[in-house]
Amino acid sequence: MGRTLQGTGQEARRSNQGSNRATAKKTQSLPPSRTYQQTKPIPYEEPKVRFEILLTPSEKAALTERDEAERCSQRRWIIDAIRAGLTNEAQFGMSDIEALGESNYQLLAIGQNLNQIARKLNEGVHDPVQTELIKGLSAIIDRHTHIVNVAIRASLERWVLE
Template sequence: MTRKTTLSIRLDGDLKRRWQALCLRQGSKPSDGLRQIIVRLLNGSATDTSPTPSTHEQPDTSRRRLELRLTETEYARIEALALQQGMSANRWVIHLIRANLSGEPQFGMTELRTLGESNSRLLAIGRNLNQIARHMNAGRALETVVTAERIDTLTRHIKTHTARVADIMRANIDRWRLE
């Protein structure tokens, strides 16, 4: 059995209060938080604490059960957030964990539906461009002239699509970020 020893550090009052507040928000004791930082530093992972995307080609289908003990307030908050996003509390916690472990997006049904609609519109724009290119490459005169106004309209549609997707991605990242 390894014998534990004590490490004592002196902090000014403000630094100590900020450290204790951070640990309280993280749900750990100040000594546990310091121990975790020391372990990360010694293991060389302090410089790379960002989650790494999953490299599995085949999804892992095995499942293990994990039971959490939450305060009533924490549980109520999770239920409220899950309800807002159209999922169960259990599904919400799973998405939270996976997003932080993998660094990959975890979309809810509303986001998936919106992305699907947006991609359908972008595919339609792509088909229209292909038809125009085919006519031009075949040397056939287009029934309607491609005007700057139509190109501007197409550009606006594409910008709307990309802005919408960017907003969804940003919202997804913000949703699952642990603070």
């Protein structure tokens, strides 16, 4: 008959320590995990592969709470979590996407105002340093809004991972 671990639990702790050391050795020998890149949008008609997971009741309740707070489906929330883990890139909920969209809208309006000011300065006597600063700010705003647009698209659409 096998020996059961009873008493103060010291035997169980010793057994777990040995198991933890073996796991640590296995982990140390594994290659570093790969970070994937989102390369191109997946066509809508591309077939998907079914994958099923089992959750504890508390995990399911937490998932339900999160997906309702972020206004997305549980399936979408899980896909976003997986993609964030694989790519190390943010996957945004609908509230985040709306806030980023509004931010980009405001920045683009500021950029248009800066361009109008630069045009007026170019029409008359002006300080060339001011014109260059305005053009520089406008370029920064354009780059920022492009990066935010790419992040929003990556979060809304499914992409091929390579």
